[in-house]
């Protein structure tokens with residue numbers, strides 16, 4: 001199937017391209033580019049990451065899973081109690097304070113379950129996931145985790161933090177919200193409203209490694225109120241930082257607002273697939289600026305615009321559960337439920 005090219009005439013936000021092989025070689029210019037991307041918008045492209053074959057296998061897993069009968073997928077439903085792992089049906093989450101619903105379905109598989117397989121840590125999964133746990137999901141999660149850890153180590157160093165402070169907050173031994181997600185959204189329906197596919201949000205955790213083919217992802221660049229597309233480029237993953245990194249760094253690292261809308265123009269006639277691996281902190285990690293460990297973090301955290309990174313000592317687990325639970329449409333009581341699912345989004349008054 002050939003998909004139409006991403007259109008040239010829609011507002012698009014360019015991102016820096018970071019070459020992962022050069023990062024591995026400790027190339028100073030490349031590290032500087034990563035730092036620029038991480039501290040300007042918190043999004044960058046990553047090329048030469050070596051994950052494309054694993055990514056294709058993961059998309060196959062996603063297709064097999066979404067093709068299961070809805071009743072079977074619903075046996076593995078996630079969300080209402082604030083646990084992310086499992087299946088999310090179309091329309092299960094709010095995308096705004098009015099209670100408009102999302103138009104994507106996805107499957108989330110916990111890293112803890114992948115690493116412990118066949119032992120269950122959090123929950124069981126549909127047979128299409130179980131069948132590919134060792135051959136497909138484990139290699140993808142291992143590789144993605146390795147890439148994200150490498151990038152986080154570099155950011156830690158540039159922040160002036162003691163070596164290992166980020167990695168000890170993301171060990172494989174402690175249970176965490178780290179997971180992989182495969183997302184499907186259907187072609188645009190003629191006459192149907194162009195609702196958001198996924199709500200405007202900042203990512204909940206530390207670093208996301210994203211793969212998509214069709215457009216639809218949009219960012220609201222810092223200091224603006226306008227949405228711009230991020231153009232998918234073949235062979236280029238999209239990396240973005242989440243709330244935990246913005247908080248721990250006192251706002252030096254950016255967790256930028258983004259959303260998914262139906263793909264632009266003719267691309268909207270096709271089913272959209274995307275795949276993410278999310279690195280998230282261990283459950284017990286306290287989300288507060290690491291001011292006592294880095295002068296750069298301390299200085300940033302003192303700035304008035306960075307007060308939203310003071311959480312009052314929330315753990316990663318609290319933060320994550322609160323955001324998952326309050327985006328569920330079944331848990332909605334009113335606009336306050338929407339506000340309660342928010343993170344560090346720049347266009348919000350703080351809610352905590």
Ligand SMILES: O=C(O)CCC(=O)C(=O)O
Nearest residue numbers: 183203212217260274276
């Ligand atoms: O599908 C995409 O391109 C982005 C997905 C995303 O932002 C998410 O799952 O957090």
Ligand SMILES: [Fe+2]
Nearest residue numbers: 201202203258
């Ligand atoms: Fe996201």
